[in-house]
Amino acid sequence: MGHSDATDVLYHYKSALKVGEVERYVITYDLYDGDEIPTDISLDSLWLKVKNLENLTHRAAYLMGPFILYCDVRTEDYHHSNKIYASVDRPKYEPNLQAQQRCIAELSLHQIKKRYVWIVDVVSQILFSTVSQIAFEITIGKTKQALDEKVDGLIENGSLSNQLTVSRLTTLDLWNLPHQLQMKKKVKHLVILTHGLHSNVSTDMVYLMEEIYKAQANYPDEQIVVKGYTGNVCQTEKGVKYMGTRLAKYIAEELYEESVGKISFIAHSLGGLVQTFAISYIAVKYPWFFQRVRPINFICIASPFLGVVTDNPAYVNLLLSFGVIGKSGQDLSLEKEPHSGAPLLYLLSGDPFKSILVKFKRRTLYMNAVNDGIVPLYTASMLFLDYEEVLRKLKELENNQTTLQADNAGVIHQEDFVGKHLISPFNKFVSMLAPQKFPGDISKIPKQSFLESAMSTIIPPLPDQSFILDPGSRKPVIVHDKIYTEKDIPPMLSEAEDTYKHSKNILLEPFTIRRKDKGKSLEETIARRWHEGVSWRKVVVSLKPDAHNNIIVRRRFSNAYGWPVMDHLIEAHFNGDDNNDYTHCNYLENSEELIPQDQSGHMLEPNKDYAWITRVENARLFDEGPTGMISTVGEILDTFSRKTFYEHAQNDDSNGGNIEHNGFNTFELENGSI
Structure with missing residues (x-):
């Protein structure tokens, strides 16, 4: 494995998805600036990694998830009606990215053109819970080895290169x-x-x-x-x-x-x-x-x-x-x-x-x-x-x-x-x-x-x-x-x-x-x-x-x-x-006559x-099946835990104390929210 360090990492971002959520990352890489092609231009590929950060034990937690992601990588101009000739332009996808698994894709720079654009979709595969979420990270590096570097604490979420721009679109954006x-x-x-x-x-x-x-x-x-x-x-x-x-x-x-x-x-x-x-x-x-x-x-x-x-x-x-x-x-x-x-x-x-x-x-x-x-x-x-x-x-x-x-x-x-x-x-x-x-x-x-x-x-x-x-x-x-x-x-x-x-x-x-x-x-x-x-x-x-x-x-x-x-x-x-x-x-x-009239x-x-x-029906015992109850119970527990947390926070705040986070599973997003 060749030498690599955190400076070879061009982009790093952590996020999390709940049921029904997808995030799209539009990656734009400017190969060169200006109208003239530099003599020292590099056509070395970039490398992308999407990793499911969930604990390995979550692979067995099917009913609370499943904690699986789908992800794919394709070029901006890809469409299924067009034939792909270059093997490096082939789309890559991982249909079942399980806990602690990663998907690695090569972002090829095989032609001299001013701008490259790729699209990455990361999709939640959660079925049964509105509370569960899947944490993941997306990393872009100059080398494949750079994807294995420990970047936490070395860089903040976002891009570290002037040549690279990554636009993140949420479910609502799409x-x-x-x-x-x-x-x-x-x-x-x-x-x-x-x-x-x-x-x-x-x-x-x-x-x-x-x-x-x-x-x-x-x-x-x-x-x-x-x-x-x-x-x-x-x-x-x-x-x-x-x-x-x-x-x-x-x-x-x-x-x-x-x-x-x-x-x-x-x-x-x-x-x-x-x-x-x-x-x-x-x-x-x-x-x-x-x-x-x-x-x-x-x-x-x-x-x-x-x-x-x-x-x-x-x-x-x-x-x-x-x-x-x-x-x-x-x-x-x-x-x-x-x-x-x-x-x-x-x-x-x-x-x-x-x-x-x-x-x-x-x-x-x-x-x-x-x-x-x-x-x-x-x-x-x-x-x-x-x-x-x-x-x-x-x-x-x-x-x-x-x-x-x-x-x-x-x-x-x-x-x-x-x-x-x-x-x-x-x-x-x-x-x-x-x-x-x-x-x-x-x-x-x-x-x-x-x-x-x-x-x-x-x-x-x-x-x-x-x-x-x-x-x-x-x-x-x-x-x-x-x-x-x-x-x-x-x-x-x-x-x-x-x-x-x-x-x-x-x-x-x-x-x-x-x-x-x-x-x-x-x-x-x-x-x-x-x-x-x-x-x-x-x-x-x-x-x-x-x-x-x-x-x-x-x-x-x-x-x-x-x-x-x-x-x-x-x-x-x-x-x-x-x-x-x-x-x-x-x-x-006379189709209007089908509607009953006086x-x-x-x-x-x-x-x-x-x-x-x-008619408003009264809820019955079996109106919600076993898997449906998982979501309902999860929401109740989530509401209860949040209520307990806020009450604890208010009590500590009124007493001039600090909030203790011990015992809570927290996930810190880019803006610092929990």
């Missing part, structure tokens, strides 16, 4: 600066992003947010403003109604202003149901909203509109109904609401939501055909789909050696297909608890504890280098894209029999395998309600694992297989064809026909 820096337009197009179970919008949908903002160039007459509600983080087990109500109030009471003329909704997974309830709540409690704001896009990505009951064995359904993932699990298991006597998902498929739904210019569903361990195809597609066409397309991909393995006759063996692509109910259940992971060997029964096994055996497979570096190497992922109207829905065979009861299509197996002779399913009843008088664009994709999180590119590089899906979403929904267009596009005649034509008061929306 979400607020784009629309604040834009030229103010007369009309705003509000785009609402909503996350799913055990997820958060601020980190898990930040990629989609930034891609939407890139489409601003298509809208010279309006300003795109992308927002997401962060108040439901670590609250996702409390139920669709709980989250949807909070989202609705956020939209109508905090985001709405007179300049908002359009609105779009985009949601992932359980978020599709949450945004559906939110729209229903707005329609009832704020009936003026959709009279003033034109609905444009209603988009759901891998959302379980029919629940996740059919392909679960009895013990999983029993656990869901008992609240093992809280009220949300009961909603997904189609438990009947105590007052209405009907499942919430059944109620959502009717009015008042349908009266607003028909006003959207576009209604689109994205769904995974395979490799989705959480939301099966039948529920994400609202059941009715050309399954034979989808299977034919999958076989074409199989023949091109992309997704499926065929036998010599080119026929898919059902055993192989199920084993590889239709995730077992047990592992799907594990995925609900750790949705950022994916089952590796689905035939392996965990021998350790439930969540320890989930942590150790379900690491998601990462994209290969050719996929990331060469757009030409990427195979098509859209296997089906069609607008379905009510006329495309097959007629009901009988009141006592499922439409797909006798189907042999393997894609329907999660729906048919456990139904046997149970008669017409509640899922089909709900599905038919969803298609009454409404057209849906259904886009089926074939992604490699972990498809459920790849489909929204939860992390820029580790979920890169979803890039083509997000490209399709942007091109189809934010291409500028509705710029400066404010005429309502109703798909049903004899004078006024909308009925809330809490009459729509009491299931507005």
